[in-house]
Amino acid sequence: MRSLPLSALQHYAFCPRQCALIHNEQAWAENFLTAQGRALHERVDSGEPETRKGIRFERSVHVSAEKLGVHGVLDMVECDMQTGRLKPIEYKRGKPKPAPFDEIQLCAQALCLEEMTGQTITEGALWYGQTRHRLPVAFSDGLRAETLATITEVRELLESGQTPPPEYGKRCKACSLVEVCQPVLLGKDKSVKYVAVFWK
Numbered sequence: 192m193r194s195l196p197l198s199a200l201q202h203y204a205f206c207p208r209q210c211a212l213i214h215n216e217q218a219w220a221e222n223f224l225t226a227q228g229r230a231l232h233e234r235v236d237s238g239e240p241e242t243r244k245g246i247r248f249e250r251s252v253h254v255s256a257e258k259l260g261v262h263g264v265l266d267m268v269e270c271d272m273q274t275g276r277l278k279p280i281e282y283k284r285g286k287p288k289p290a291p292f293d294e295i296q297l298c299a300q301a302l303c304l305e306e307m308t309g310q311t312i313t314e315g316a317l318w319y320g321q322t323r324h325r326l327p328v329a330f331s332d333g334l335r336a337e338t339l340a341t342i343t344e345v346r347e348l349l350e351s352g353q354t355p356p357p358e359y360g361k362r363c364k365a366c367s368l369v370e371v372c373q374p375v376l377l378g379k380d381k382s383v384k385y386v387a388v389f390w391k
Contacts, residue, residue, distance in 0.1 A: 192260045192346075193260065193346060193349065193350060194255070194257075194260050194261060194262045195260060195261050195262070195342065195345055195346060195349070196214070196261075196262060196263050197254075197261055197262070197263030197264075197296055197299055197300060197303070198263065198296070199213075199214050199345050199349070200261075200295055200296050200299050200338070200341050200342065200345055201292050201293065201295065201296040202214070203341060203344065203345045203348065204290065204291070204292040204295050204296075204341060205292050205362060205366075206362060206366065207344075207348060207355045208354060208355045208356070208357055208358070208372060209366060209368055209372070210345060210348065210349075211348060211349070211353070211354040211355060212354060212368055212371060212372060213368070214349055215349055215352060215354065216354060218368060218371050242272065245271065245272045245273055246269050246270065246271060246272065247269070247270040247272055248267060248268075248269055249267065249268045249269075249270065250266065250267050251264055251265075251266070252264065252265040252267070252268045253265075254300065254303040254304060254307060255303070255307075256302065256303040256306040256307060257306075258306055259299075259302055259303060259306055259342065260342070260346065261299055261302070261303055261342060262303070263300070263303070265279050265280075265281070265300050265303075265304075266280060266281050266282045267279070267280040267281075267282070268280070268304070275310070276310070276312075277304055277308065277310060277312055278312070278314060278315050278316065279297060279300040279301055279304060279312070279315040279316075280315060280316050280317075280318060280325075281293065281296065281297045281300065281315070281316075281317050281318070282317075282318050282320070283317060283318065283319050283320065284319075284320045284321065285319060285320065285321050286319050286321040286322050287317070287319060287322070287326055291334070291337065293317050294317070294328050294334055295334070295337060295338050295341050297315045297316075297317060297328055298315075298328070298330050298334050298335060298337075298338040299338050299341075299342065300315065301315055301330050302335070302338065302339075312330060313329065313330055314327060314328060314329050314330060315327075315328050315330070316328060357372055357373065357374035358374065359374040360374075
């Protein structure tokens with residue numbers, strides 16, 4: 192079974208075409224937003240482990256869940272030194288989104304930690320650079336089910352080797368791959384349908 196990078200889940204939740212372009216076609220482009228995000232993660236990842244008020248902060252934690260078929264690097268894991276409870280923390284440059292893109296990625300991190308440690312992880316948190324605010328995330332049954340479904344969908348997409356056609360929307364304005372994807376131009380391209388009809 193192909194092990195998926197955790198980042199592919201967030202890419203897929205944002206846009207399946209973006210996910211296929213990045214993880215199958217190895218396409219990448221950086222814009223101001225991705226550069227800000229990379230700089231933020233470099234600052235977070237470069238920090239040394241530390242303990243404050245009974246909480247151990249571990250940065251750049253590598254995880255791999257064989258049964259789940261997912262791997263990646265977590266920005267931070269907090270460990271309560273008294274209880275041993277773990278809490279994944281994900282850093283994002285922007286602000287909370289209306290759709291649960293980030294929550295799915297964070298929940299997948301928790302599922303990885305659960306498989307590796309045998310511990311049930313009930314919550315994590317998302318820290319947003321634009322709001323300078325930490326948002327608690329409870330790993331409910333609903334979020335867990337949505338995360339597992341997303342993992343299955345991403346695996347099917349990437350193993351198919353197919354890149355979905357473009358669908359232009361508001362999200363395209365924030366996507367660093369908009370010049371590679373060409374959603375407006377390719378969305379109007381009827382040649383594929385024309386060839387399919389012509390050769391029937």
